[in-house]
Amino acid sequence: MxxxxxxxxxxxxxxxxxxxxxxxxxxxxxxxxxxxxxxxxxxxxxxxxxxxxxxxxxxxxxxxxxxxxxxxxxxxxxxxxxxxxxxxxxxxxxxxxxxxxxxxxxxxxxxxxxxxxxxxxxxxxxxxxxxxxxxxxxxxxxxxxxxxxxxxxxxxxxxxxxxxxxxxxxxxxxxxxxxxxxxxxxxxxxxxxxxxxxxxxxxxxxxxxxxxxxxxxxxxxxPVVTNKKSEAEIVRFRTAELLRRHQIELELPPTLLDILLQSFADLRAASDAAAGDDDRLESALSTAEQIGVLEDAILHSHFFGDRTLRAQTLAGSLVGSLARRSPEDLAILNKYWHGVVEPRGREGGDWGDFLDGGRQAISTLS
The missing domain is CATH 3.40.50.300 (P-loop containing nucleotide triphosphate hydrolases)
Known part of the structure; x- marks a missing residue:
């Protein structure tokens, strides 16, 4: 079944x-x-x-x-x-x-x-x-x-x-x-x-x-889950089910989960502050969307990577999943990457890799 x-x-x-x-x-x-x-x-x-x-x-x-x-x-x-x-x-x-x-x-x-x-x-x-x-x-x-x-x-x-x-x-x-x-x-x-x-x-x-x-x-x-702790529990619970279904053994690094949660929180805040629909992503930015992004990244890492989830892959999955309208959604994501992700990425680490992966994905789709 x-x-x-x-x-x-x-x-x-x-x-x-x-x-x-x-x-x-x-x-x-x-x-x-x-x-x-x-x-x-x-x-x-x-x-x-x-x-x-x-x-x-x-x-x-x-x-x-x-x-x-x-x-x-x-x-x-x-x-x-x-x-x-x-x-x-x-x-x-x-x-x-x-x-x-x-x-x-x-x-x-x-x-x-x-x-x-x-x-x-x-x-x-x-x-x-x-x-x-x-x-x-x-x-x-x-x-x-x-x-x-x-x-x-x-x-x-x-x-x-x-x-x-x-x-x-x-x-x-x-x-x-x-x-x-x-x-x-x-x-x-x-x-x-x-x-x-x-x-x-x-x-x-x-x-x-x-x-x-x-x-x-x-x-x-x-209501939409906005509590970061509760949202993390939901994502971990559903991701564990998906991994069992696909019979995949892959570790979810806590730092990458934090990056995913923070990115969605930032994009929701930007959507709430937007003046019109053209300035909002078409995606609902729900917890279910996060799980979809993470599943896509995990499957990509398993079948086409080294079976290790990396920040670049997560960034590419996020951009690919949320960029549904062209050029509107791509412009919103590009603005987010330059204004929010880039300052965090200057310090290197997973945010730096996330920055590079998102830039490459946006450039490819553009």
């Missing part, structure tokens, strides 16, 4: 937590809210567990607790924030802990239709035997309703208003009617059913949510 879902990847932890869980569980939840929080945020000494549970999502505890409380009610949960803030990962972890199935997902796009969140038909079976429950193809959301599980809706604001409106009846009435059938024509949601939706705050204005749909969701805003 290229990427195992959370309930498969962390099956041992989930089995252990379920075996010792004595807390009250809402509906048909596999774990109590307290154990769900421990699974997502990791265990602490005060939890009194016999084994350590690794932290999987890095952020404020209050966001996770509010999300869990929402899912224990009859309201949907909407995780909203900038790209790369871990909304989808948090949604997957919550679904895995609550119902041991995080794969009931609908991806919102301009091409998403009502069929994707309700049901469609197996045409060959309809022609052969007519319309029946056997010839119906339930959507992931309908499957979640029937089994009392968590359904996920990614990028809700990218879906059209018709699709969004179809969610209103599901969230409020908790059933789906099938008018094509005479009998057995209503699918009722079972206890434990809920929906976790995600929305990109940068997509505001694409397909705004109606006030009716907003009322049926509890909003949890996930």
């Amino acid at each position: 290229l990427r195992a879902p959370a309930e498969t990847k962390y099956a041992d932890e989930l089995d252990y937590l379920e075996s010792i869980d004595t807390g009250p569980k809402p509906f048909t939840w596999r774990l109590s809210p307290r154990m769900v929080r421990i699974f997502v945020l990791g265990s602490e000494r005060s939890d009194g567990l016999d084994r350590e549970i690794a932290q999987k999502w890095f952020g404020d505890r209050s966001f996770v607790e509010r999300s869990i409380v929402t899912l224990a009610s009859d309201r949907g949960l909407l995780l909203i924030g900038d790209p790369g803030t871990g909304k989808s990962w948090l949604a997957e972890l919550l679904a895995a802990a609550i119902c041991r199935n995080s794969t009931l997902v609908v991806q919102g796009t301009a091409g998403t239709t009502e069929d994707h969140i309700k049901y469609s038909w197996n045409v060959s079976m309809v022609i052969a035997k007519g319309q029946s429950r056997q010839s119906m193809i339930p959507s992931p959301i309908m499957t979640a309703m029937e089994q009392g599980m968590i359904g996920r809706f990614e990028e809700l604001t990218r879906s059209t208003s018709d699709v969004q409106d179809a969610l209103i009846s599901i969230l409020s009435e908790k059933y789906v009617s099938i008018p094509e059938l005479d009998d057995d024509n209503i699918v009722f949601a079972q206890p434990g059913f809920s929906i976790i939706a995600t929305a990109n705050s940068r997509d505001r204005g694409v397909n705004d949510l109606s006030s009716a749909l907003k009322r049926r969701f509890n909003f949890v805003r996930i």
